[in-house]
Amino acid sequence: MVISEKKTLGFQAEVKQLLQLMIHSLYSNKEIFLRELISNASDASDKLHFEGIKNDALFENDPDLKIKITFNKDARTIKISDNGIGMSRDEITSNLGTIAKSGTKEFFSKLSGDQQKDAALIGQFGVGFYSAFTVAENIVVDTRCAGTEASEGVRWESNGTGNFSVETIEKLSRGTDITLYLREGEDEYLSVWKLKSIIQKYSNHISLPILMQKEQWDEEKKRNCHYRRT
Secondary structure (H helix, E strand, C coil): CEEEEEEEEECCHHHHHHHHHHHHCCCCCCCHHHHHHHHHHHHHHHHHHHHHHHCHHHHCCCCCCCEEEEEECCCCEEEEEECCCCCCHHHHHHHHHCCCHHHHHHHHHHCCCCHHHHHHHHHHCCCHHHHHHHCEEEEEEEEECCCCCHHHEEEEEECCCCEEEEEEECCCCCEEEEEEEECCCCHHHCCHHHHHHHHHHHCCCCCCCEEECCCECCHHHCCECCCEEC
16 A cells, blocks of 8 residues: 655666666567566575574564565566565665666676677676566566565656656565566566576576466366475
């Protein structure tokens, strides 16, 4: 439930430049968006694990760190959720609205035009979140810092053009939920098998459990798929 204080802000110039590159011309290997979002979720969980050593109250009686991936074919959405450290309003504005200028310049200077090589640079420079705009026309991020009240949740939303909005929401669970509203023509990602194959290809090194929803198949593949890596 959204409760107050919605503000619309402009992206930093370097972010606008990066978004245009991501969406229109950087690479055809769009599927790495999932690699990057899973990596970010894993990092958030690692941070909570580290902070929780000093303050176990941050776990909020939910010590089992994990990543969940779900999708909705009717709404044409994919959601990547974690119960990691989460972000405050200031953190989400800074993390998703700006990029360190020195890092941005170095990133652009290293682009080679080889889409496979350039795709590998994304994670190295901490700009992986923005790769989600290659498949999503709109992204909503709901987050709350571990150890804070449910009323201190934050929603970030953008269509990847010039602006993003930030507002206060109520979020019962800590961590971050990223919902991608897919562009036309990207429905192949609304499949357990497609998402599972991407995870196996790029994210087998992630130590956290990655949970996926069940899906019923036809007579040829009549079984429930519940993908869990431990």
